[in-house]
Amino acid sequence: MDNERQAIIRALAEPKVEMTLKAWFKRPMKSTDASIKARVDGNQLFIAKGHNSEMHENIWKFYSESIANAPSASNELALAYGNRSALLLHLQKFQESIRDIDRALAITTSSNLKQKLLKRKATCVTALAEDETAEDIGNKTKVLSLNKEELMKNVSNIIPNNDFNFSEKVEEDKAKIQEILATKKAADPYDSVSIQHNEKFGRHLIANRYIKPGEIIMVIKPYIKCLNLKNMHAFCGHCLKTSWATIPCDYCNWCMFCSEDCKQEAWQQYHDIECPVIPYIMFDQLGDYWKQLALRSTVMAIREAGGIQNLKEELDLVDNCNSKLHKGFLNGKFYNDRFQSIYSLSDHTSEDALKVHIDHALLSLIVLAKSTTLFGRNMKFMKSKDLLSNKDVIFIGSLLLKFLKISDINTHSVMEGSSLCRFSKNLNQCLEDRCCARGACIAPIPSMLNHSCDPNIRKCFTEDMHLIIYALQPIKKNTQLFDSYLGCYFQTPMSQRQLAMKEFNFTCNCTPCRKKWSAILIDKTKTIVKKENEDFEQKLFDKLRPLFQSTKNLDAHYCLSTLDYLSGNIEKATSSLIPPSYVTALLISTLWTVFDYIYGMKLQPVYHLQVCCTNIVFVVFYLSNKTYHSEKVHVLCLLQLVYILAYVFLDYTIH
Numbered sequence: 001m002d003n004e005r006q007a008i009i010r011a012l013a014e015p016k017v018e019m020t021l022k023a024w025f026k027r028p029m030k031s032t033d034a035s036i037k038a039r040v041d042g043n044q045l046f047i048a049k050g051h052n053s054e055m056h057e058n059i060w061k062f063y064s065e066s067i068a069n070a071p072s073a074s075n076e077l078a079l080a081y082g083n084r085s086a087l088l089l090h091l092q093k094f095q096e097s098i099r100d101i102d103r104a105l106a107i108t109t110s111s112n113l114k115q116k117l118l119k120r121k122a123t124c125v126t127a128l129a130e131d132e133t134a135e136d137i138g139n140k141t142k143v144l145s146l147n148k149e150e151l152m153k154n155v156s157n158i159i160p161n162n163d164f165n166f167s168e169k170v171e172e173d174k175a176k177i178q179e180i181l182a183t184k185k186a187a188d189p190y191d192s193v194s195i196q197h198n199e200k201f202g203r204h205l206i207a208n209r210y211i212k213p214g215e216i217i218m219v220i221k222p223y224i225k226c227l228n229l230k231n232m233h234a235f236c237g238h239c240l241k242t243s244w245a246t247i248p249c250d251y252c253n254w255c256m257f258c259s260e261d262c263k264q265e266a267w268q269q270y271h272d273i274e275c276p277v278i279p280y281i282m283f284d285q286l287g288d289y290w291k292q293l294a295l296r297s298t299v300m301a302i303r304e305a306g307g308i309q310n311l312k313e314e315l316d317l318v319d320n321c322n323s324k325l326h327k328g329f330l331n332g333k334f335y336n337d338r339f340q341s342i343y344s345l346s347d348h349t350s351e352d353a354l355k356v357h358i359d360h361a362l363l364s365l366i367v368l369a370k371s372t373t374l375f376g377r378n379m380k381f382m383k384s385k386d387l388l389s390n391k392d393v394i395f396i397g398s399l400l401l402k403f404l405k406i407s408d409i410n411t412h413s414v415m416e417g418s419s420l421c422r423f424s425k426n427l428n429q430c431l432e433d434r435c436c437a438r439g440a441c442i443a444p445i446p447s448m449l450n451h452s453c454d455p456n457i458r459k460c461f462t463e464d465m466h467l468i469i470y471a472l473q474p475i476k477k478n479t480q481l482f483d484s485y486l487g488c489y490f491q492t493p494m495s496q497r498q499l500a501m502k503e504f505n506f507t508c509n510c511t512p513c514r515k516k517w518s519a520i521l522i523d524k525t526k527t528i529v530k531k532e533n534e535d536f537e538q539k540l541f542d543k544l545r546p547l548f549q550s551t552k553n554l555d556a557h558y559c560l561s562t563l564d565y566l567s568g569n570i571e572k573a574t575s576s577l578i579p580p581s582y583v584t585a586l587l588i589s590t591l592w593t594v595f596d597y598i599y600g601m602k603l604q605p606v607y608h609l610q611v612c613c614t615n616i617v618f619v620v621f622y623l624s625n626k627t628y629h630s631e632k633v634h635v636l637c638l639l640q641l642v643y644i645l646a647y648v649f650l651d652y653t654i655h
């Protein structure tokens, strides 16, 4: 860490450090004004007409932000929980709404608010009871063995090309998917790959055997993860899972958690140290992932090693290892959950990025020194010489810088499980707005993956935040696994890819870059099916057209057999079609849509069309069965009809 050490010493000697220390101010952790502002912003959106999914999510984020900012046990906190509970009721998330109502009731002293909350709770409880009744009716449908084919025919008339939208085996599939994931989580990540090193690629992963498209290579837990700035108030800041009814940290106005368990675990692992630092460093989107990941990695490493002194000794061992392959290995193995592994990862950032990282490391270091007890309870850092003369401060500053550089190169985005934006935005807009990118993580074994613009693997996150690496193309024994860092050749033009690659400080020399393949799936000037591939490509395209088209539909459903079907076709296409082939590219991009749909995490908004179709099935069933013509079911049927009409005539989206 010599380079980082020198950079930190130089930075600490700059006049701006003295000025920062002189002008030091205590940042307010919670703020009544900020809480009120976020709640009012949420209210304004809530009362506006024509809500769509994106608006609902924004209102939810405003109310959560209001909760995060409200001082503990304050009236503002009760009001913020109360308002979020109203939204959750509107979204028919009754259980979550009740949780927020109970939290508000436990705090508020206002009898007016209490009355409103109790009324809302009664509505939720009634709705939950009705849900049970509806479930009963559904179960009875199965007993009566309703003519399912006929029902599906009705639905097919509404959704053309329904072949791939309906799986007879959905329930069977669900159990199988869970079983596959559990087996893979328990398996050794090195079952089908090993780490190798050469001068051209540095460390990389090699297949130990043939791996077929769609096959899961490993499922592992990231070492460290965080949310991005846009989503700090939306999901659990520790496990990153979706939770509609989050609870705030008692001190800072940033972190929220899905449960008391997550809140406690985060506190014990890193949040006790991070809590006073976060409000100072999370002021903009620049490096929001890196700053958090570096800070969390530093605190976790100190804890794992058993103190700063032990950590210094452990890291010296890594630094003194002469083997480029075995750096960070422990007892001959590269673990996914040890700080030594993270510390040994590649850190070749660009010169421009380095300047930004030094500034970020410096800021985190100063706040750690001023606002925490990391360097001792009685330490007072009044002047820059106090920082410069403290060996632990220099060491932690160097480590923060090192982890910032490592995070820059080795971060995996935690994305929603779909290749389509939830709000139907184009890829660039979606990335810029961070609609589907929830956060980021570091996982050392997947960090061994090098880049190719024609990748043979892809990553996907499960609902419980495990990282899956799966094959996109056939991978022969002893060949390298390649990920795509910033876009594949068939979707992203070469100029854009090469610009993005500068961040990683290497020149991509993959076949699409060398042979200048066109971005075949978006380049409208090229003929779709190549002459050389003749009939086969056209035939394959015609056969798979409905499946390809289904990927443009957010409401499409897929099952495990769709994945097998695609896998077989990719094997056929890659062995028979001359690349670059339009159909092979389509097959690969369809495989990831299907795989991510099956295994990936989603925010799971209920899209209107889905609800509408379910309602049509219900109404058809009701009209054709006199057995259930009770008063209650009449009302239900009428409501379903209103819903269908609203969808058809008003194009009104409801979660």
Ligand SMILES: C[S@@+](CC[C@H](N)C(=O)[O-])C[C@H]1O[C@@H](n2cnc3c(N)ncnc32)[C@H](O)[C@@H]1O
Pocket: 200, 201, 202, 203, 204, 345, 346, 348, 409, 410, 447, 448, 449, 450, 451, 452, 504, 505, 506, 507, 508, 509
């Ligand atoms: C996430 S790491 C991948 C593992 C890395 N090879 C190592 O030795 O740790 C990313 C870095 O690997 C190198 N790299 C990735 N893809 C490459 C490629 N196709 N050719 C050469 N170097 C590559 C670059 O230095 C990049 O910054």
